[in-house]
Amino acid sequence: MRVGLIPAVATGRRSRRGGAAVEPDGELVARLRAGDEDAFVLLVARHHATMLRLARAYVSSTAVAEEVVQDTWLGVVRGIGGFEGRSSFKTWLLQILVNRARSTGVREHRSTAVGDAAPAVDRSRFDASGAWMSPPQHWIEDSEDRLFAQALATHIQSALNGLPPRQREVVTLRDVDGLSGHEVCEVLDISEGNQRVLLHRGRSRLREALEEFVKA
Amino acid sequence: MLRQKPELVCQQIVELVTDYLEGALSRSERRRFEAHLAGCENCTEYLAQMRATIRLTGRLDAEDLTPAMREEFTALYRRWRSEEA
Numbered sequence: 001m002r003v004g005l006i007p008a009v010a011t012g013r014r015s016r017r018g019g020a021a022v023e024p025d026g027e028l029v030a031r032l033r034a035g036d037e038d039a040f041v042l043l044v045a046r047h048h049a050t051m052l053r054l055a056r057a058y059v060s061s062t063a064v065a066e067e068v069v070q071d072t073w074l075g076v077v078r079g080i081g082g083f084e085g086r087s088s089f090k091t092w093l094l095q096i097l098v099n100r101a102r103s104t105g106v107r108e109h110r111s112t113a114v115g116d117a118a119p120a121v122d123r124s125r126f127d128a129s130g131a132w133m134s135p136p137q138h139w140i141e142d143s144e145d146r147l148f149a150q151a152l153a154t155h156i157q158s159a160l161n162g163l164p165p166r167q168r169e170v171v172t173l174r175d176v177d178g179l180s181g182h183e184v185c186e187v188l189d190i191s192e193g194n195q196r197v198l199l200h201r202g203r204s205r206l207r208e209a210l211e212e213f214v215k216a
Numbered sequence: 217m218l219r220q221k222p223e224l225v226c227q228q229i230v231e232l233v234t235d236y237l238e239g240a241l242s243r244s245e246r247r248r249f250e251a252h253l254a255g256c257e258n259c260t261e262y263l264a265q266m267r268a269t270i271r272l273t274g275r276l277d278a279e280d281l282t283p284a285m286r287e288e289f290t291a292l293y294r295r296w297r298s299e300e301a
Contacts, residue, residue, distance in 0.1 A: 037293055044289045045281045070292065077296050120230040121262075130225030135258035140268045149272070156273055175273040181238060192240075200234035207269040 022046075025089040033080055044073060047090065050177045051097050057169040058098075058105035068104055072097040087186060094173075094187040105165075120204035139214040152210060159209035167202035174199055224252045229259045233266050 023042070031039035051072065055065035075096050083092055125134040142148050160168060160176075169188060173179045179187070185195050221244075224232070229252055235241050236249050253260050281289070 035297065037290060037297075040293045041286060041290055045286065048281045048285075070289075073289070073292070074296060077293065078300070119227075120233070121227070123227075126225075126227045130227035132226045132256075132258040136261050136265055138261060140264055143268055143272060149275070152272055153276055156269075157276055160273070160276075171273065175270050176276050178274070196234055196238055196240055199238075200231070203234060203266060203269060203273075204230070206273060207265055210269055210272070211265070 026085075029080070029083070029089050032077075040073075040077070043089075047093060050173075051094070053172050053176065054094060054097060054169060055101045057165045057172065058101035064104065065101075068097065068101045071100050075100070088183075090179075091183055091186050095189075098187055098189075118201070120200065121208070136211065137215070139211070142214065143210075152213065155209060155213045156206060159206050163202050163205055167198050167205070170195060170198040171202035171206065175203070221248065224248050226252075226256060226259050226262075229253070229256070230262055233263055236263075237266070237270075 025043070025046075028039040028043050028046075032043065048069065051069045052062070052065055055068040055072075056062060059065050059068060072093070076093060079096075083089070087095075125132065127133045143152055160171065163171065170184055173184045173187065174181065181192065181195055181199075184190075185192055188195075190198075229249065232241065232245070232249055236246065241249060253263065
């Protein structure tokens with residue numbers, strides 16, 4: 001097995017972001033069209049985490065998110081004949097997921113507002129001229145410490161879960177799953193400007209959460 | 217006549233950070249942004265913290281497919297295929 005030669009791939013973690021020996025989606029899709037069960041499971045495994053996280057931003061529980069993911073795969077299996085490859089398979093897949101998650105989420109009465117209008121940093125930390133009065137304290141080197149980083153990760157995850165749904169979707173797709181801004185716009189059907197606003201609000205909240213964690 | 221825009225203040229910088237990192241600022245905005253950073257330790261720190269936040273968020277672990285879920289998906293696939301046939 002050629003992937004077995006690469007230790008990083010054995011953990012199954014970072015491979016989705018650039019493992020060299022991984023079979024491209026396009027080849028798996030071709031096999032899936034031919035009814036190849038292994039190709040199906042490989043595709044599911046590859047995209048599962050991204051799909052689950054994204055679905056989770058729209059619906060109230062992990063159980064419901066898992067249903068949305070399954071429902072999406074059913075749509076993929078039935079609709080794979082109609083996939084023309086104009087966008088990447090991943091974009092197509094996530095678009096189907098978002099459509100299904102949205103209609104499920106609407107049934108659950110979730111808000112779809114663009115984001116809160118709160119500033120990136122609380123106004124009280126600047127003086128009347130707009131200069132820092134309570135400037136950011138230094139903590140970045142600490143975050144490289146392994147144990148500390150682990151605690152930070154837990155904290156970031158809960159801060160991410162607490163973001164308004166649209167911010168959470170954008171930050172998750174961009175910063176956790178590594179999609180480009182353009183891909184995120186396609187998947188979520190939002191403008192570049194909106195994408196940046198949501199990303200900005202979301203990232204600012206996460207930085208703030210880290211700062212609070214470090215101070216505590 | 218060349219009109220000089222007023223310098224950006226810290227409170228504006230923190231709102232422009234994402235546009236800066238995304239390459240969405242115009243050339244002149246970018247120059248003003250960088251001119252402020254060159255003279256402001258606090259905003260330089262803030263930008264570094266935003267970068268660190270992005271880096272740390274990127275390290276969050278994925279919820280990978282468990283063996284049980286893998287079997288469940290295999291079973292689902294077989295069922296869907298048999299329904300189609």
